[in-house]
Amino acid sequence: MATLQSVERTLHLLETLAEQGGNARLGELASACGLSKSTAHGMLDTLVALGYVSREGSRYTLGLRVQALAGPAEAPARRLREGFAPALAAFTELTGQRCVLAVPGGSRAYLTLDGLDGDGQRWLPPADAQRDALATSAVGQVFLAHDPNLLRRLRREAAQPLAMEPRLGEISRQGYALDLGASRQGLHCFALPLRVRGQVVAALGAQGSAQQLAPARLQRLARRAMRELFELISC
Known part of the structure; x- marks a missing residue:
């Protein structure tokens, strides 16, 4: 267990350095x-x-070995970004909100591959373990609703019953998930699954303030997106 915790802390430190632009001081990293x-x-x-x-x-930067390690993973990520670029653009135009293309990133949080702001300009939010948590975010619940292995892993790691688990069957049936401030107070989101040959491989997520995306509007947008983007969210 001590070894596992050491690995987790070291990887968190490396991720934090990346989130700070790949260049930071010791004190900044330690504090974060x-x-x-x-x-x-x-x-x-x-x-x-x-x-x-x-x-x-006095500063630390990401080493070249990180690029060498990540290289083999870039091709699949690029294919997903390119393949679902029309879906992301159409989704952003439909919602008028900040939108992301995301993939599973372990059993704790999802990973954002691409994003657009409400005007259709490229926008990538910094990683945020609270906002991106699988158990509370709309995107995360889309993945959990369609991946039994991921759900089982999260169950094993959770210290208490998963509050969202009773909703996963409904999410799978209706085709979208909602987050009404569960991942972050005042933030409302909804997400749709993206499929390749019938398998959910990614998700689209839209986010805005509770004032911009009231529950009734979220429901309407989600249902409209399911109808109008049907051919774009499966390939």
């Missing part, structure tokens, strides 16, 4: 990760030795 400076320094030294992080004076 909730670590002491000495603990963060030891982890960073290990990552430097392995080539995943470089040190430039």
Whole structure:
């Protein structure tokens, strides 16, 4: 268990460095990760030795080995971005909100591949473990409703029963999921599954304030998107 926690903390540190633009000071990283400076320094030294992080004076940057590691995963991600680009554009135009194309990213949070703001301009939100959590976000619940293995893994990791689990059957049947402030207070979202040959591989998510996306409007938009984008959300 101690080894697992050490791995999790080290990966969180690496992800935090990426979220800060791939360039940050020791104190910034330690504070963002909730670590002491000495603990963060030891982890960073290990990552430097392995080539995943470089040190430039008082700052740490992502190392070239990160790119080498990520390289094989880029082709599938690019295919999804390109394949569902028309769906993302149409979804954004329909909703007029900030929208994302997302994929599963483990059993805790989803991963955003692409995004557009309400004007159709490219927009990528920074990773946010609370907002992107599988158990509370609309996007996450779409994945859980269609992936029994992912749901079982989340059950094993949860310290208490999953509050959203009774809704997953309904999400699967109706074809969309809603988040009325569960992932973040004041934020309302809805999400649709994206399929390749019948299998859910990604999701589209729209987000806005509770004032912009009141529950009744969310329902109307979700149903309209299911009707009008049907041919774009399956390929």
